[in-house]
Amino acid sequence: MKKTKDILQCTICSTELKVPFCCKKEMRVQDSAFICMLCNSEQDIPICCEKTMVVVNA
Amino acid sequence: MDPLKRLIELPGPSGDEWRVRDFIKKEISPHVDEVYKDKFGNLIAHCKGKGAKVMLVAHMDEIGLMVRNIEPTGISCSEIGGFEPVSLLGETVEVEAKGKFITGIITTKEMANDEPIKKAVKMSDLIIDTGFSKEELLKQGVEIGSYIHVHSRITTLRNGKLLVGKALDDRIGCYVLLEVAKRLKKRGSDIYYVFTVQEEIGLYGGETSVYGLEPDWAIAIDTTSTDDFSDQATRKIGHGPCLTIKDADMITNRCINDWFKAVAKKNNIPLQLDISDFGTTDALTISVSKGGIPCTVAGVAIRNIHTTVGIVSLHDIQYLIQLLEELLKQPAKKCIP
Numbered sequence: 001m002k003k004t005k006d007i008l009q010c011t012i013c014s015t016e017l018k019v020p021f022c023c024k025k026e027m028r029v030q031d032s033a034f035i036c037m038l039c040n041s042e043q044d045i046p047i048c049c050e051k052t053m054v055v056v057n058a
Numbered sequence: 059m060d061p062l063k064r065l066i067e068l069p070g071p072s073g074d075e076w077r078v079r080d081f082i083k084k085e086i087s088p089h090v091d092e093v094y095k096d097k098f099g100n101l102i103a104h105c106k107g108k109g110a111k112v113m114l115v116a117h118m119d120e121i122g123l124m125v126r127n128i129e130p131t132g133i134s135c136s137e138i139g140g141f142e143p144v145s146l147l148g149e150t151v152e153v154e155a156k157g158k159f160i161t162g163i164i165t166t167k168e169m170a171n172d173e174p175i176k177k178a179v180k181m182s183d184l185i186i187d188t189g190f191s192k193e194e195l196l197k198q199g200v201e202i203g204s205y206i207h208v209h210s211r212i213t214t215l216r217n218g219k220l221l222v223g224k225a226l227d228d229r230i231g232c233y234v235l236l237e238v239a240k241r242l243k244k245r246g247s248d249i250y251y252v253f254t255v256q257e258e259i260g261l262y263g264g265e266t267s268v269y270g271l272e273p274d275w276a277i278a279i280d281t282t283s284t285d286d287f288s289d290q291a292t293r294k295i296g297h298g299p300c301l302t303i304k305d306a307d308m309i310t311n312r313c314i315n316d317w318f319k320a321v322a323k324k325n326n327i328p329l330q331l332d333i334s335d336f337g338t339t340d341a342l343t344i345s346v347s348k349g350g351i352p353c354t355v356a357g358v359a360i361r362n363i364h365t366t367v368g369i370v371s372l373h374d375i376q377y378l379i380q381l382l383e384e385l386l387k388q389p390a391k392k393c394i395p
Contacts, residue, residue, distance in 0.1 A: 001227055001280055001337040001357075002258055003140030003364060004306045011182070056180065 009056050012049035019055060029055055061085055061236060062221070062375075065229040069152075069207040071122025071138045072259045075099060078118040082232060082253050089239045090251065098266040099255040103239065107248040109389025113273035113351075114238065114249060114382070115264055115340050116231030116280065117257035120224065121364055123206035125153065128192050132185035133162065135206055139258030143179045145365035150209040151186060156199030159207070162188040208366050219372060220295070226360050226368035228257070230375060231279035237379045238386070247386045257340050264340025268347040275314060275352040275393040278341035279378070281370075282332050284359040293359040296371040298328025299378035302355035307338040308345060310354035313393045318356065321385045327377050330359070352393040356381070 006026060008017040019026045020043055022036035027043060029035075032052070034043040046053050070078040079101045087093050090103040101118070121139030123146075133153060137143075147169065152159035166183045168175045186206065188195065212223040235251045242249065250271050254263025257280075264278065282302065286294040293300055301318050302310050322329040332355075345353040358378055361369040 001282055001339055001363065002261060004337055014177070 006055050008046060008053040010048035010051065010053050012051055015048050015053075017046060017053065062230070062233045063212055065233050066212055066223040066225050067210040068225075068229075069122075069205075069210075070118055070120055070225070071124075071205055071207070072119040072256045073138070074122075074205050075118040075255045078229070078232070079253065082118070082236065085236050086239050086251065089243045096267060096270060098263060100263045100267045101253040102267065102271070103251040103253075105239065105242065105247070105249045105251070107246045107389060109246075109248055110274035110392045111272070112247065112249050112386065112390045113252055113268075113271060113276035113344070114235055115252045115254060115267070115276060115278045115344065116235050117228045117254045117263060117340055118232060119255055119258050119263075120227065120229070121258050122208070123151070125200060125202055125204040125206060127202060128195050128200060129185075130192050131167070132165075132187045133195070133200070133206075135181070135184060135186060137181050140364055141181070142365055143181045143184060145362070145367070146184060146208070147179065149366060152207045152209065153186065153188065153200055154204045154206070155195075158199070160188050160190070160195070160198060160200065162186040162206075211366075215369065220369050221372055222367055222369050224366040224368065226370050227281040227363055228279070230281055230358060230360075230370060234279050234375065234379055234382065238382045241379070241383045242386055245387050246389050248389070249386060254340055261338070261340050261343040265343035265347055268344050268351060272348055273351060274390075275311070276341070276344050277314065277382075278339045278344065278353065278355045279382075280339040280341075280355055280357045281360045281363060281368075282334060282357055283336065283363040284361045286359075286361070293330055293332055293334075295359055295361055295369060296373060297359075298330055299374055299381060300330045300332040300357055300359050302332040302334070302339075302341075302357070304333050305338045305342075305355065306335055308342045310341065311345070311352040311393060314352060314354040317385060318354070318381070322381055325380065325384050327381050327384075329381070332359075
């Protein structure tokens with residue numbers, strides 16, 4: 001079984017956000033941006049405490 | 059040694075499954091017509107026969123760790139798949155160093171200094187203390203990207219009825235496929251036993267294997283988490299195998315599920331129906347490949363899944379083997395939804 005629940009987390013203050021969805025699927029981080037594996041659309045990774053948030057398993 | 063225990067002991071994080079593959083190849087070869095490895099690393103064993111072409115899938119890889127950096131205070135690590143960080147504290151590991159292994163202990167800065175741990179432990183907090191300095195580790199061949207293997211410590215509970223160990227997800231599936239292959243040898247069904255790689259990091263092996271095989275339908279044999287510490291439990295340890303109806307990302311095929319339920323009822327095999335919102339399996343990528351492959355998931359429930367101390371019922375495993383044997387002992391029908 002593969003764990004599926006990823007979250008975005010601030011490495012400074014531990015604030016958590018949901019990973020964005022596109023085409024009904026979680027987007028993936030690629031080349032410092034979120035990318036939709038189905039339609040290739042891109043989205044910036046949110047910034048918190050002046051640092052880019054990281055994706056971690058919840 | 060018992061093949062199940064051997065399978066659990068072997069290290070095989072995603073991308074480094076060769077030890078598991080070599081063992082399975084040796085074990086399954088006498089019971090099938092051909093065995094080969096595909097370009098992606100999946101192991102495919104084919105038992106030729108009549109009827110629908112059936113694919114049984116289990117993944118060889120386990121969740122693991124990899125060296126992220128070698129720092130003055132120790133080795134920081136990146137997770138392969140989804141470990142629960144707190145479960146790793148105090149574990150003994152072996153860090154690969156050019157064919158050798160260096161033993162280490164997983165700790166944190168707070169734990170090492172005997173300070174209170176005030177926040178939930180994250181993967182980035184973990185440090186592997188090998189007792190060696192950064193320079194000594196580099197000299198011995200530890201580098202960024204070296205695999206880190208968690209020690210295996212198999213034990214039993216409840217007078218031997220429950221097995222405890224690492225990598226139950228999904229060496230149990232691999233063991234079930236081995237046993238089914240032994241029992242169904244020359245029974246007439248056309249079955250591909252597929253042992254996949256890189257499930258834990260993206261369900262990749264299942265997806266690539268389908269293109270070469272084009273099965274009529276498939277069953278992923280994988281593990282699921284228990285929920286028997288909650289009030290309204292539906293996936294209990296020791297209450298029989300689980301048939302997944304829905305997981306976080308897919309609805310399984312109703313036609314195959316109906317066969318499963320009917321066979322279980324006819325043979326008095328307990329079967330738990332699994333609806334979960336957490337996790338998915340190779341069945342997801344298989345089911346949406348090659349124009350769509352009817353697919354379901356069968357497995358057993360594990361306590362502490364995705365830790366080094368998973369707990370599984372040996373009875374559940376035996377019931378699952380029996381169920382698959384009964385389902386496939388006659389040439390399979392095509393599955394039309």
